[in-house]
Amino acid sequence: MHTAPPSASAPQQPQPIYQRLAAHYRGAIQAGSLNVGDRMPSLRSLMRQHEVSLSTAMQLSRHLESEGWLEARPRSGYFVRKPLRNTLATVSEPRMDITPDPAQYVGIHGRVSDFIARGRLQMVKTNLAVARCAPELYPGEALKLATLRVLRKRPNVLVSASAPRGNPEFRAVLAKRALGIGLRLSPDDVQVTNGCIEALNLALRAVAAPGDTIAVESPTFYGLLQVLEALGMRALEIPTSPQTGISLDAMEMAMQTYDNIKAVVVVPHLQNPLGSIMPDAHKQGLVQLCERHGVALIEDDTYSELVNEAARHHVPLRAMKSWDTSGNVIYCASLHKFLTPGMRVGWMAAGRWQARVEMLKFSQTRSTEELSQLALADYMASPAYDRHLRRLRSALHVQRENTAQAIANYFPAGTRLNVPEGGLSLWVELPNKLSSRRVFDAALEQQILVTPGQMFSNTLRFDPYLRINCGWPHQQDVEQGLRRLGQIVTELVAMGPPIDPAL
Amino acid sequence: MHTAPPSASAPQQPQPIYQRLAAHYRGAIQAGSLNVGDRMPSLRSLMRQHEVSLSTAMQLSRHLESEGWLEARPRSGYFVRKPLRNTLATVSEPRMDITPDPAQYVGIHGRVSDFIARGRLQMVKTNLAVARCAPELYPGEALKLATLRVLRKRPNVLVSASAPRGNPEFRAVLAKRALGIGLRLSPDDVQVTNGCIEALNLALRAVAAPGDTIAVESPTFYGLLQVLEALGMRALEIPTSPQTGISLDAMEMAMQTYDNIKAVVVVPHLQNPLGSIMPDAHKQGLVQLCERHGVALIEDDTYSELVNEAARHHVPLRAMKSWDTSGNVIYCASLHKFLTPGMRVGWMAAGRWQARVEMLKFSQTRSTEELSQLALADYMASPAYDRHLRRLRSALHVQRENTAQAIANYFPAGTRLNVPEGGLSLWVELPNKLSSRRVFDAALEQQILVTPGQMFSNTLRFDPYLRINCGWPHQQDVEQGLRRLGQIVTELVAMGPPIDPAL
Structure with a gap:
């Protein structure tokens, strides 16, 4: 994560200049300071005004063009256009x-x-x-090279058993990156899994039994509904806003109505399929609501790495678990969507259910392949990531x-x-x-x-x-x-x- | 498998001559034709009698020495000794x-x-x-080379999703090898899993629910008892002979006594921890008993590839599932023990529960990593295997x-x-x-x-x-x-x- 919330201490990665300028001009168009049909400042004036090179000025204009905010007119320069999609x-x-x-x-x-x-x-x-x-x-070539490096350095990696909790180097990398979303985890808090789907299975099995009710966002991704059906649990669908995510009012009402809700599963960032991002106040409110009612909160954070640069700068992302003070939040994540669909690697931090999750993981699939974990640790620790x-x-x-x-x-x-x-x-x-x-x-x-x-x-x-x-x-x-x-x-x-x- | 039961059509791999001769002389000692203290035929007479080279005759004698059947006396040759362990x-x-x-x-x-x-x-x-x-x-270097070949040939293997049922090439290799234990499977009958432990989880979840009773061998490997505990199922321990495996009489009595037995889990070859191998008549009897009582039979065949050469020649191994005519046997296997402890790859053929197992696998861990499957397919199709x-x-x-x-x-x-x-x-x-x-x-x-x-x-x-x-x-x-x-x-x-x- 290149931006860290104020509380975290992850090193800051500078954002390319053209992207900072793009955010500036995008904001100007959205705010109406630049109107549809207006001429964008010329490359020359951009260079002068922002003290940037020609190539940066060109990158900026092309970037905004690719986003649909500008159109190039031959020999006249770039002009503001408001993307048609905004009329929907x-x-x-x-x-x-x-x-x-x-x-x-x-x-x-x-x-x-x-x-x-x-x-x-x-x-x-x-x-x-x-x-x-x-x-x-996806960085296929770089991951391949990382895999080759691991095979060279660890000749026994394919013929030795790996630790059920996960490779320690990989867990250390994950814990370090998690600082970026406000999570202070020790590598020992991290349990590696076969993807986020296994993490969700383990989380649900840790906190609930067949027949129990699990509150979910509505709509939600069908994978979760399938997991619940396969585990014999009942999905309680809670109205969810396309803008701000799960409704806290509806959630609270449900908790007052049903006394067998054992957990809530929520995708706070880029909910699937809605794409909503929960405002921080909602995240914090949900953490407290769940704690008050003794309902486990399962956070599925599969997508946070895919939040736009601009949105990340506006409000640094924070995991719901960062407000967790009692271990009531189980954080689940995976690397498939943004890094490597071919490696079945996810992870979780299960709070007060950590020991039970470890037991269930051991009895469900033992360990996760070490070669993938080591290759990912190698790649994710490099600036290329x-x-x-x-x-x-x-x-x-x-x-x-x-x-x-x-x-x-x-x-x-x-x-x-x-x-x-x-x-x-x-x-x-x-x-x-x-x-x-x-x-x-x-x-x-x-x-x-x-x-x-x-x-x-x-x-x-x-x-x-x-x-x-x-x-x-x-x-x-x-x-x-x-x-x-x-x-x-x-x-x-x-x-x-x-x-x-x-x- | 280098020996195939009469019904199967797998190609025969010749056994090294010295091993065939070793089996011959071992049998002679066990039968008493050669007694403790007798002199083993000299290298020269072995060469003449069996028309073999000096190196084969030496290999034979050293092999029997390493097994404890012969001892070398300087300048006198090899003498028969009965391993002390046989006095226990x-x-x-x-x-x-x-x-x-x-x-x-x-x-x-x-x-x-x-x-x-x-x-x-x-x-x-x-x-x-x-x-x-x-x-x-284990063949660490060869598996590494196979992995490198796959990475070269399939540049997108790490960045594409793999099929939940498993890679088709790998399933074809598994189906072909299964002929060696009398199983005629199409590649589509094969479900790849994260090791045999996941296969057992899926098999149990397919046929039983929490609270149900599962019959197991007693003693049995603790991994299975942990799986049952984690799934909330009850283990019914059936007396098991260190020589011939689970007692069919006790099993039948249990089935008459308890009406909620949903499955029997059995390791027919080299039971863990006993090491027993079930006689074919017992295997067949158990298959029929389970079918008669409507109890699913889960065959855990983790160890069959580790049965001695000599025992394989004596009676070719047959999986219990080879007697299955109604799809009531779920065959589970893994490659950890005899090929690659570092790759989490197992597989299963779930008979009439195949569709349910596929659903459960999809909802539990989606797919298994394709890189490992392709590397194993490459290696297992070669004579090196x-x-x-x-x-x-x-x-x-x-x-x-x-x-x-x-x-x-x-x-x-x-x-x-x-x-x-x-x-x-x-x-x-x-x-x-x-x-x-x-x-x-x-x-x-x-x-x-x-x-x-x-x-x-x-x-x-x-x-x-x-x-x-x-x-x-x-x-x-x-x-x-x-x-x-x-x-x-x-x-x-x-x-x-x-x-x-x-x-």
Whole structure:
């Protein structure tokens, strides 16, 4: 993490100058100091005014152009344009007056598998469903070199058993980086896992038993709903704002209504699928609420490294666990989304359940492969890691903006959209409560894969929503896929509701 | 597998000539055709009689010497000696008249952890507790080279997601090798897991729920008891013979007595800790018994690759699942013990629970790392793999024999011992029901670590037993450790029972 909250002592990494200037001019456009159609200061005046080189001035202008804030006019320079996507309304806020109800077992795995299986039967040209980035956005070559170094230095790494808690060097690197989000952990507080999914399994098994109720955000990523179903636990879906995350009022009401809630699982940063980031006051409030009610708080922090540079500078990110004083928060994280989808490595800090989590990890999968841990420790301790993160955030920023722009261009009026401050997907609300299952079907026929809203809840509440991935560079095929998708939505909206209301 | 049962069609690998001859002469000594003190045929006559080279004749004689069947007398040649270890009685058979009782939750994890934690507090010079081989007995260099080849050929392997079911090439290699134990599997029947422990977790979760009863061998490896405790299932311990494995009579009686037995977990080959190998008739009988009673049979085949060359030739090994006609047997295996303790790779074929196991695997840890799977596929498809297995089996044979010999030399009268036909440990019955916990304590003070019998049962039935590892080359330190251990046992036996009977 290149910015540290005031309380932490991680070394500060300087941000490139052009990015600081970009944030400045972006702010000026958003604030209205620069209006649509205004001419951006020339390269020469940028150089003079900010005392930067020509190349920095050019980098700045091109960066803002790539984000959609400027357009280049031949021989005239750069002009301000407000991205079209900003004309779209944001996604509706959830109704808070619906009393939550613990979901019946609905067979979410069956529902999800059905969508996935149908996606596999078809040749897919444009995959807008996958929740990761294109391989070229990850540091594959550098991780390969790190792996080679480890194999050379540790000839016995493949033929010796590794420690169930995880490799000590790797745990030390993780603990050090965690300072960046306000967590003071000793390497011994860290338990390495086979990805965040195993961490969530262990956390849930540590604090709850089959039949118990677990509060989750609604919508939430289907992986969590599947885990709960597989563990025989009941998901209680709590209304969640696309802007500020889980509703504390609804959460408190639920805790007063149901006395068997054993845990709350929350993604505070770039919630999946909403992209919301919880304000610090909400995070702190939730930590205190859970403690007061004796409910464990499980923090799934898979995405915080994908929060935009600008947003990180505005308010340094803090994990919910940084407000935890009693060990009631279990922090879970993974490296798949922002570093290496091919290594199954996640980790957790389980507070007062640490011993129980260690026992469960030992009895579930013993240890995690040491080669991966050592290679990651090697790479993550180098300055290349922060360079990679900055590059990835900036690439995703551009990809998100381009995707949002395409949706604004091609989708019919009434479409609502959130463009979150980071991450690799967009959450789209379809007009006229159009069923995303119908969009899924029609898109699949044209070899386009999307994730329908039904996959994110045990209810059908999110049927008129789609999750669109932005992890792949926005090239012609992606633009074309989005254009066709827009046509499909337009046609289905024009067609009106189906005759059989069950469809 | 270099020998295939008649029904299978795996290619046959020729056994080295000296090993075939060694089996011949070993049989002659065991049958009494050659008696203790007899002179072994000279190198010259071996060469003439079997039409082999001098080097093969020498290899033969040295091999039998290393196993303890021959001794070299300077300038006189080799003479037959019967290993001293054969003068020890074998371990007692279990009493079958004890009606089994589903174990109460006894906190086996607490008990096991306590022993492990105490072992860690001390500097240990001679570790006779660890259940794996010395790193140099595994093909570390070859696996490293295979890993490098994969990294070169698949530049994106670390930055792409892998399939939850496992890499197809690797599953094809596993399915092909499984022919060697009589299993006809398609690669699609194979589910790759994070080691055999995850396979057992998935198998148990697929067929049973918390509160259900699972029948296990008694004694059994503590890992299984920990898994059951962690899953909230109840272990029903079935008497198990050190020679022929789980008692079918006791199993049938238990099935008639308890109607909530959901599964039986059995290690048919080289049971841990007993080392027993189930006769084929027993395997088949158990498969049929389980099917008749609607109880799932979970086969843990972690050790079959460590069965001696000679035993493999005598009766080719067959997995229990090879008699399965209804999909009622879940086959689980791992590669840690005989190939690579550093890669967390196991696999399973779950019969009629395949879909449920896939769902549980997906929701528990998603996929297993692809780099390891591809490296293993590369190595296991090469002839080096079978060469490694033969070398390892032969090294373990020598180490087991030497360890058994040392126990016969140094332990007091009344000690009983099983020397199994393969594997990496010995199961020792102490004289006069001496508590192995007292041996553990006294040995630890002298920096020797052993595994006490209490760790292999929820009961205290196996308190007068020790498991001794033979995975490390039998060098001076091991011999000295065993000598001291023998002195400790001798002293404790002489001391008589402790004053406080709780000790």
